[in-house]
Amino acid sequence: MTGAHGGGIAHADLRELYQEVIFDHNRKPRNFHPMPEADHVADGHNPLCGDQLTVYLRLEDGRVADVSFVGHGCAISKASASLMTEAVKGHPVDEVEALFRDFHALLTEQAPERDFGKLQVLAGVREFPARVKCATLAWHTLHNALSGARETAKTE
């Protein structure tokens, strides 16, 4: 954010942030429904943004058998939640937790060596520190749901 031009080549950065995948998942979020048969549920809320979501999980033999979410927020938070549900469905819980750690690092620190698949589109958030919390809210909420934490997840 420093420097004579205050943020450098903003337009390339902006396109990195708002890729077509983000708009697609914002308009048509996947796994976007409540899940009455869920065995793990957690709420996430960023009071400053007003972003609010609930993540539902059904676990089977240490795997995420099903996952869904409901809520409202900006395009980044909604698309991130939608992409997350696709990325974790069917995967073992320990893999999901490892993916959360790596994904968080992708947005905030050194990008870890791994194939992030579609989640890679969110890497552009790195150039917009104020928006990292939008992209990570769903993941923190998922983490709370997995660990049975009862408090509402927050990323701000």
Next chain:
Amino acid sequence: MSAVIQHAEAAGLEAHAADFPILARPVRGRRLVYLDNGATTQKPGQVIEAERTFYRESNANIHRGVHWLSQHATDLYELARERVRGLLNAAHADEIVFTRGTTEAINLVAQSWARANLKPGDEIVLTSMEHHSNIVPWQLVCEQTGAVLKVVPITDAGELEPGAYESLLGERTRLVALVHVSNALGTVNPVREMVERAHAVGAVVLVDGAQAVAHQPVDVQALGCDFYAFSGHKLYGPTGTGALYGRRELLAAMPPWQGGGDMIRTVAFEGSTWADPPQRFEAGTPNIAGAVGLAAAIDYVRGIGLERIAAHEAALLAHATDALQAVPGVQLIGTAAVKAGIVSFMVDGIHPHDLGTILDSEGVAIRAGHHCAMPVMTRFGIPGTARASFALYNGERDVAALVDAIAKAQRMFGTRSDA
């Protein structure tokens, strides 16, 4: 006044943008279009120089040194108090207490006047359009005293519900705390009439003037209020400055709220005695350089003329309102009959934070979110708004940049076919 004259005046004020060094720097590779003046205004060179000169030529602690420099610094500090008195047209300079800003000024009244005077069941009347800083201090004092809050609801236009304020006033009302200009909606409240009604039931009135003092002339004697709070940094002055106006008789009877140096007359372990106002409420070494900067800011706006600034911003508000209403998918939040230069709005299908990021990429700085007025957002059933707030250096080209950037966001989001 004819539209032609207003326009000429508007053009005259825009030239003052040259007084603000930061407006010359590019942001995101673009001309900075600074429309976040409700959060803080930029500082003219005169203010920056005044602080710098103070540290280079006048710095010393105040009210204690026998040496020349200390007396000089004290004189400058007290001259700044006189400048604030003049800005608010208070009757006496000792009715002006320097604070860190509006928030501290309100907390001062809450912890000094209200805590000493309120009893269980006493009522504090607020409005639904208050900033958190004019809600939370009263909640704290209610917990401490057993007093209760009563809240005046607002209409869809963002005005106080007709008759609701009057019906909440009663013999238990001890205090009315209301915002002069709403930071989230732009509504200008009829303070003078509201003060009269509050006084009729014996209540004391505090006015939050954070969004008012930089944008219109304020006369606390004409308003009749008992307390008036404002921040220097929203008045083109330094951050960490501000003041509380308090009527002399009230301040004289109020206990201190912070203890320390400068606020005492005598100190002994058996007990201490307090200095007279305003020193009683200024414990510790204050922001002396900030006060000097604030005085420069007051000289700056009064030099231009607050009437002219008000006319300029009113013309700009009218222009921006028309321009935004002409954009398909834009909905204004806050359409009161009497408004200051603040436009809150929603754009269909685009969350305010996404809009804020895209506008930023065009060099357009706005605020996105709840503006520290969550009850207002709850009232309108929205998570937040985008807000453009104007200052004397803004002009029609800034509104044009805003409208263009909104169209760009709509193209990106695919929510507008003609853009």
